[in-house]
Amino acid sequence: MKNPYIKTSLGMYLNYFMLGMINIIIASNMSALSDNYNQPVEKISLLVSAIGIGKLIALFFAGRLSDKIGRKPIIITGSFLYLLFLVGIPLMSSYPVAFVLAITAGIANSLLDSGTYPALIESFPKKSSSATVLVKAIMSIGATLLPFILAYLVSNDISWGWSFYALGILFMISGIYLIFMPFPAFKSNSKDKVDSEVYKNRFKEEPKFWGEGLAIILIGFTSTALFVVWQTWLPELGSKFIGLSENVSVKLLSYFSIGALVSVLLLAALLDKLIKPITVMILYPTIAFLSMLSLFFVQSYPIVIIMTFILGLSTSGTFQLAITVMTQFFVKNKGTTTSYVNIAGSAAFILVPIISSFLVGQIGISMTLVFDMVIACLSVLLAVFVLIRGKKVFQ
Structure with a gap:
């Protein structure tokens, strides 16, 4: 029987296609936004932190609302809030207003x-890992296309603001579309309706929230931090550390996004069949660390392209896998438990740009690499701990 939620998932994936563009739209328009708001680039980069603040604020209630009133109204509300952000940013010239709009975007996220x-996860219970990782694939496609769209706007003397307006129109269309789409029942996953026999057969012992649960939440932070550093600073690293021109440096984001896309397509094909999520959560940060180490010592252009591609590949999908693993350990109230991982990711969105901006200002752009290598090592250690606990917990 054909899955009745395929059309619904298309609308949800469309949101994340646009979100992939939104995640790098500030970094890609740094100069234009700096001129528009009459602020230095460093302050424009803090709009990324404002998005993280909004995410963090909302996640304390969004997960519970999702479990209480359902997935559909939550998603539709997020779509229309993004419309407000995307239309407001190019129209306004006040930096405080832009900061508030960025917080609104974080809430929408x-x-x-x-x-x-x-x-x-509820729509595709037998392929939940692949379904969630595909979110990252769709985001990577969007992030890959945005630099080319911006280049087209520049070459045709079209205002940079249209990169925001067009996404706003698409979010409005998506929100209206999802109003008429069916969603799976969500209360079947609430605490009082979880089948106790299935629960007992799944676990040898009760999972510990302050053990493996906390470790997975911290992986939500480290996996996001690994990605945010590159989304925020890759063009600046290309121009100031490697010595590339500004146009070529911006295009590095495309190579990074292509690597991310390849990664998540591979994961979507291999997960739940040939490889386990926790294995990827150990392997990917290890590859990222080695890539950054190579990039730190070798700055030739061909090596930069290859390492940028590999970094895109090895920093993508881990956050989505952390969410999947969290629901495997803690099967009750998925909206609430996944929100904890998202809170950690939001904290990374807030703290990483602030920390990296401080390091760049005090020491230099190369410190973004050193900072990210430390994060990669921590991510590996946390994933190894979750693997050890998983062997003790699951049947």
């Missing part, structure tokens, strides 16, 4: 995450 991930 949290609503989408708290509704979409549980909805996909």
